[in-house]
Amino acid sequence: MSVTVRVPAKVNVQLAVGGARPDGFHDLANVFLAVGLYDEVTATPADELTVTCAGPGADQVPLDRTNLAARAALALAERHGIEAAVHLHIAKDIPVAGGMAGGSADAAGALLACDTLWGTNASGAELLDICAELGSDVPFSLVGGAALGTGRGERLQPLDVGGTFHWVFAVADGGLSTPAVYREFDRLHEGAEVPEPVASQALFDALAKGDVEALAAFLPGSNGLQPAALSLFPKLADTLSEGEAAGALAALVSGSGPTTAFLARDAESAQTIAEGLLASGTCRTARVADSPAPGATVVQSSQGQDDTA
Ligand SMILES: C[C@@](CO)(OP(=O)(O)O)[C@H](O)COP(=O)(O)OP(=O)(O)OC[C@H]1O[C@@H](n2ccc(N)nc2=O)[C@H](O)[C@@H]1O
Numbered sequence: 449m450s451v452t453v454r455v456p457a458k459v460n461v462q463l464a465v466g467g468a469r470p471d472g473f474h475d476l477a478n479v480f481l482a483v484g485l486y487d488e489v490t491a492t493p494a495d496e497l498t499v500t501c502a503g504p505g506a507d508q509v510p511l512d513r514t515n516l517a518a519r520a521a522l523a524l525a526e527r528h529g530i531e532a533a534v535h536l537h538i539a540k541d542i543p544v545a546g547g548m549a550g551g552s553a554d555a556a557g558a559l560l561a562c563d564t565l566w567g568t569n570a571s572g573a574e575l576l577d578i579c580a581e582l583g584s585d586v587p588f589s590l591v592g593g594a595a596l597g598t599g600r601g602e603r604l605q606p607l608d609v610g611g612t613f614h615w616v617f618a619v620a621d622g623g624l625s626t627p628a629v630y631r632e633f634d635r636l637h638e639g640a641e642v643p644e645p646v647a648s649q650a651l652f653d654a655l656a657k658g659d660v661e662a663l664a665a666f667l668p669g670s671n672g673l674q675p676a677a678l679s680l681f682p683k684l685a686d687t688l689s690e691g692e693a694a695g696a697l698a699a700l701v702s703g704s705g706p707t708t709a710f711l712a713r714d715a716e717s718a719q720t721i722a723e724g725l726l727a728s729g730t731c732r733t734a735r736v737a738d739s740p741a742p743g744a745t746v747v748q749s750s751q752g753q754d755d756t757a
């Protein structure tokens with residue numbers, strides 16, 4: 449028997465960052481949009497907890513108990529007093545350490561896959577609780593769609609999206625560490641008053657109407673971590689310019705980076721932007737994806753001797 453769960457990546461269409469809290473985290477107004485690039489996590493019964501990973505960047509993913517998928521399985525097993533006797537296979541397609549919440553996606557995917565495999569039947573609230581323990585972005589990976597995340601990003605309020613948005617994601621050569629980007633944010637704001645993060649009603653309206661022009665008008669300056677990411681990875685400025693030159697309505701760093709995100713008018717324009725970015729040589733690869741995308745979803749659950757999964 450095995451269970452496979454598909455989980456989307458995300459882009460932050462607003463990331464308003466407050467000052468550092470006493471616990472080291474930052475309060476956020478984090479507007480998440482799930483995008484159609486997916487990792488798949490397959491859970492299969494095994495003698496003990498093991499993790500394998502295949503796909504682009506798999507060599508950078510830890511396979512021990514620090515892997516977020518392994519941590520998710522352990523957290524669920526502990527709550528239900530059972531052994532985490534499971535093999536987790538991660539089929540990676542979300543750029544690793546790219547600011548698109550790939551590790552968070554794997555955590556949410558492993559949680560849902562193990563809950564289904566073990567029949568632990570955790571409620572939605574319990575799953576969200578475990579997600580929040582695992583990381584600030586993990587609850588959103590579970591629910592997908594669009595949502596405002598407050599606190600450190602883990603307290604979610606779903607948002608309406610009234611249409612499809614077309615994106616291009618330029619994957620950089622190399623990664624950026626999320627804590628390092630937040631530290632750089634603190635350094636850049638040293639001695640300055642950092643205002644409370646506030647979500648934008650204009651953004652909510654643009655999403656609800658599916659209005660690509662209004663979303664494009666909002667995006668410049670919407671990512672509070674972008675100056676920090678650019679400070680640590682200055683070459684991203686070239687990628688942003690190339691995407692704009694190729695026709696993007698707006699260009700921004702995805703979360704903590706270094707993936708860059710480009711909003712396109714339509715699917716055709718997205719292809720042109722992706723080709724322009726690749727030809728520019730300012731990124732490793734360029735991926736086209738639509739939003740919103742659904743959250744963690746069981747895509748295969750098979751039982752018995754005919755099991756071919
Ligand atoms: C920046 C964002 C935007 O969505 O994601 P990425 O772009 O990296 O994917 C998130 O805030 C990343 O969330 P996530 O990657 O889950 O972070 P966590 O594991 O909870 O925390 C990792 C570290 O990031 C910093 N951190 C994270 C969240 C937050 N609100 N304030 C912080 O200062 C802390 O230094 C923390 O120790």
Ligand SMILES: Nc1ncnc2c1ncn2[C@@H]1O[C@H](COP(=O)(O)OP(=O)(O)O)[C@@H](O)[C@H]1O
Binds near residue numbers: 510517547704
């Ligand atoms: N299942 C996982 N997939 C990817 N990275 C993981 C995983 N588990 C732990 N990590 C660690 O988390 C770090 C952040 O990776 P990732 O979540 O892909 O990026 P980001 O936080 O920028 O969205 C990686 O450098 C890796 O060491």
